[in-house]
Amino acid sequence: MPHLEISDLITVTDPLSGARMPVRRGDVVRRLDEAGDPRAARIVAGLPAGPDDVLDPLAVDRLMIGVHTELQRLSEELRIGERLVHVLDPLFEAIREIAGRRGRFRLVDIGSGLGYLVRWLASTGALGPNVELIGVDLDAALVAEADRLARAEGLDCRFVHGNAFDLPEIATVYVSTGVLHHFRGPALAEFFEAQADSQALAFCHFDIAATRLAPVGAWMFHRARMRHPLGRHDGVVSARRAHSDETLLRAATVPGIRPLLYEPKGLSNPFCTTLRPVLGIRPYLEDPLRQALGRSSRRLVGAEHLTRGGPPRHDAASWSASGAASGAGR
Amino acid sequence: MNPVLPLAALGLVDAAFSGFRAYAGRDARIRKHRAVLRASLRGLAVGAVLLLAPALTAGAVLLLAEDTDRAYGVLADGGTGFLVPIGAYALAVGLSLAAYFALPYRASTLSMVVGLGPLTLARPLVVAGACAGALVAGGGWTSLLVGVVAGAAVLCVEPYVHRRWYAFPV
Numbered sequence: 001m002p003h004l005e006i007s008d009l010i011t012v013t014d015p016l017s018g019a020r021m022p023v024r025r026g027d028v029v030r031r032l033d034e035a036g037d038p039r040a041a042r043i044v045a046g047l048p049a050g051p052d053d054v055l056d057p058l059a060v061d062r063l064m065i066g067v068h069t070e071l072q073r074l075s076e077e078l079r080i081g082e083r084l085v086h087v088l089d090p091l092f093e094a095i096r097e098i099a100g101r102r103g104r105f106r107l108v109d110i111g112s113g114l115g116y117l118v119r120w121l122a123s124t125g126a127l128g129p130n131v132e133l134i135g136v137d138l139d140a141a142l143v144a145e146a147d148r149l150a151r152a153e154g155l156d157c158r159f160v161h162g163n164a165f166d167l168p169e170i171a172t173v174y175v176s177t178g179v180l181h182h183f184r185g186p187a188l189a190e191f192f193e194a195q196a197d198s199q200a201l202a203f204c205h206f207d208i209a210a211t212r213l214a215p216v217g218a219w220m221f222h223r224a225r226m227r228h229p230l231g232r233h234d235g236v237v238s239a240r241r242a243h244s245d246e247t248l249l250r251a252a253t254v255p256g257i258r259p260l261l262y263e264p265k266g267l268s269n270p271f272c273t274t275l276r277p278v279l280g281i282r283p284y285l286e287d288p289l290r291q292a293l294g295r296s297s298r299r300l301v302g303a304e305h306l307t308r309g310g311p312p313r314h315d316a317a318s319w320s321a322s323g324a325a326s327g328a329g330r
Numbered sequence: 331m332n333p334v335l336p337l338a339a340l341g342l343v344d345a346a347f348s349g350f351r352a353y354a355g356r357d358a359r360i361r362k363h364r365a366v367l368r369a370s371l372r373g374l375a376v377g378a379v380l381l382l383a384p385a386l387t388a389g390a391v392l393l394l395a396e397d398t399d400r401a402y403g404v405l406a407d408g409g410t411g412f413l414v415p416i417g418a419y420a421l422a423v424g425l426s427l428a429a430y431f432a433l434p435y436r437a438s439t440l441s442m443v444v445g446l447g448p449l450t451l452a453r454p455l456v457v458a459g460a461c462a463g464a465l466v467a468g469g470g471w472t473s474l475l476v477g478v479v480a481g482a483a484v485l486c487v488e489p490y491v492h493r494r495w496y497a498f499p500v
Contacts, residue, residue, distance in 0.1 A: 069499045073355035077442055079435040086435070114358050123360040149358055217443055224450040225355065227492075271443055272436040 001036040003241050005234040006044060007067070008182060010060050013138040018162050020057060020140065025049040040237075043229050061141035067231040068114045068142060074225055074235075078274050080177060080206070081120040085127070087204060087262055087277055088175065090292035092127055094281075095172060095201055097288045102130075108171040109135040110164040110205075111179040115146030115157070122150070122157035133157035134171075136164040171200045177275065180207040180248070181241040188243070188251040192280060196254040202281040209263070210242035211270040248278040249303050258283045263299050264306075333409035340413075340420050341381045341480065342374060345487045349373015351450070352491035357500035365500065372495060377487045384480035391472045405476065408469015412477050415459040423449055457481035 009028045012021040025044060032041035047063070048056040075081070088107075095105060107127065109118045112135030120126075122133050135157065137143050143161040150157055160167065164174065174195050183191050195203045208214055215236055222235035243251075245264045252259035257280040263273050279300075281289060290297040353369030388405055395401030426445030430438045461481060464473040 066499055069358045070355035072358050077446075078439050082435040116358070116360075119360050145358070149360075153359055153361060155360070220451065221443065221447045224447040227355070269436075269440070271440045274439055274443070 003237045004032060004035050004037065004040065005182075005237050005241070006032070006040050006230050007064060007234050010044065010047065010055055011064060011139055013140075015138065015163060018138060018140070022054045022057075023060075024053050025055050026053050028055075039229075040233050043233060063228070063230065064139065065114070065141060065145050067226075067228055067234075068145075070226045070228065070231050071235075072114055072116045074221060075116050075177070077225070080275060081117065081124070081126070083275060084117060084175070084177070084204075084206060084277075085121075085124075086296070087279070087293075088127060088173070090294075090296075091173065091202055091204060091279070091281070091285075091289055092131060093292040094285050094288035097292075098285060099201075104130050104132065105172040106132045106134065106169060107173050107175060108164055108167065108200075109133075110174055110176040111182075112137050112146060112159065112176075113139070113142050115143075115150065115159055117175070117177055118157045118159070119146070119150050119153070119155050122155040123153065131172075134167070134169075135159040136162060136167065138162070165194050165198060171198065172202075174198075174200050174203040175205065177206045178208065178238065180205050180243060180278070181238055184241075188247070189254070192252045192257070192259075193254045195280065196257045202279065202285060204277050204279045206275045206277045207248075208239050208242040209265070209268070209270065209273045209276045210244045211265065211273075213270045214239040214242055214274075217271075217274070246306060249306065252278050252280050253303065254280070256282065258286050258302065260286075260300050260302050261305075264301055267299055267301065332406060333413045337409060337413055337416070337480070338381065340416055341484055342377055343420075344484050345377020345381070346370040346374040348377065348484070348488035349491050352488045353496050353500075356492075356496040356498075359500070369491070369495070373487055373491050376491055376494075377484065380483035380486055380490075381480070383483050384476050387479045388476045391476065401472065404468065404470050405473055407467050408464035408473020408477065411463035411465070411467025411469055412460045412473065412480075413463075414467075415456055415463050419449070419452070419456045454485060457485060 006028075009031060010023055012023050013019065014021055025047060028044045029041045032038075032044060048059045050056060092105060096103065099105075107121070109115070112118055115135040118133045118135040133156070135143070135146055137146070137159070138161070140161045143159045146159040150159065164171075180188065192203070208218070218236045218239035222232045226232050226235065245261055249259050249261055260279045260281065261276070262279060263276040268276065290300065293300060347370070349370045349372045350366060352373060353365065357365055359365075391405065392398055392401055422445070426441045426449065429441035430446065433441065458481075461474055461477040464477045469477075
């Protein structure tokens with residue numbers, strides 16, 4: 001049975017036009033029932049809809065903003081900002097080393113939601129003054145709220161409604177938090193390929209570490225910290241949908257990119273590693289990045305680590321080959 | 331030892347934390363120290379009022395008792411039994427909080443995941459354990475009554491503050 005997140009089903013946006021699509025409540029309830037998730041179906045059945053059974057878009061927007069606000073609390077308590085900066089700061093240091101200290105760089109947060117990461121980075125200045133911060137999301141309501149929050153606090157960052165890969169400006173680094181598990185099957189590799197095809201120097205995507213503890217921990221933490229049943233439900237499903245180390249490294253193996261995983265399964269304490277990133281960097285950045293990370297660079301591994309650590313499904317060479325093949329096919 | 335003062339102090343500290351929890355997750359701003367302080371004070375104020383209920387209950391028990399000294403002694407024994415699980419819980423929360431604020435982010439995640447998160451969920455169980463402790467310590471039904479009223483009071487602070495001030499995102 002597939003694990004479905006309610007928020008994915010009740011907000012549907014046309015990726016090309018960015019337009020909001022009408023969603024029929026009955027269709028969502030049926031999908032959740034077919035997926036063997038009657039609890040989620042009940043949650044959706046309780047959402048307000050018009051006489052045509054289309055979910056009330058304003059009510060859905062309010063709900064999504066409320067759930068994302070609660071979700072931000074988890075990010076705050078788990079100090080996600082510091083966790084990100086621990087990797088992003090050395091990454092930008094490596095980029096400055098290569099590109100020159102005086103450059104102006106741009107961080108683009110894909111699927112930024114309420115923009116916690118971007119606003120936190122703007123508030124703390126953790127990446128320095130020469131990094132422009134942009135959050136992008138397909139959900140217009142979340143983008144509007146992120147923008148309102150940033151303006152209310154006078155933060156130097158901005159938010160864009162649309163596709164992160166259609167921005168007029170070139171991104172130096174793409175980042176995301178909690179987005180990867182939404183991509184299933186070939187869409188995951190296509191997501192990484194889009195960034196490899198761009199002029200970005202690196203990507204750094206944080207998602208839930210796929211450990212056995214993750215669903216239990218997610219249940220515990222969401223139960224303790226979130227009030228709305230939708231948030232509690234989706235929080236646990238997210239942990240169940242988290243991609244394994246192998247899947248992430250395989251998907252991120254695309255031409256022109258050196259895929260790396262920070263704090264993979266065997267190298268980290270699952271109680272301490274709630275989110276961890278898969279990175280893709282231009283190959284010439286690897287040495288400066290390792291240098292900037294210092295002792296922490298031992299936590300940064302490529303596909304060859306998995307080959308050494310146990311029986312791999314694909315070795316590094318075959319991954320490279322498959323990456324090259326997929327590149328040739330594009 | 332008279333357990334009234336430590337119990338009152340723990341109840342008020344818990345009320346302040348309850349006020350914070352009632353607010354947390356309702357405000358997506360980044361800088362919100364003042365709002366956190368305000369929410370904690372709201373919890374403290376509500377807790378101070380609600381904790382009058384067990385105090386009044388204990389007073390009523392003493393007023394209605396034929397032997398006031400004996401009734402006081404029984405309540406004190408029950409209060410001590412009530413304090414033991416609450417005190418152990420408070421110690422665990424205190425250690426987890428200290429670890430959360432003092433340690434680097436990885437270790438603070440650990441204190442949050444195995445400490446503060448589950449400890450929040452365990453609050454009703456801790457109150458039940460404290461009531462059982464009051465009985466075991468020889469507090470009788472009067473201590474149990476006061477303990478149940480006190481437990482209900484501390485558990486009501488968070489939902490009340492949440493509904494009164496934070497029903498909608500800030």
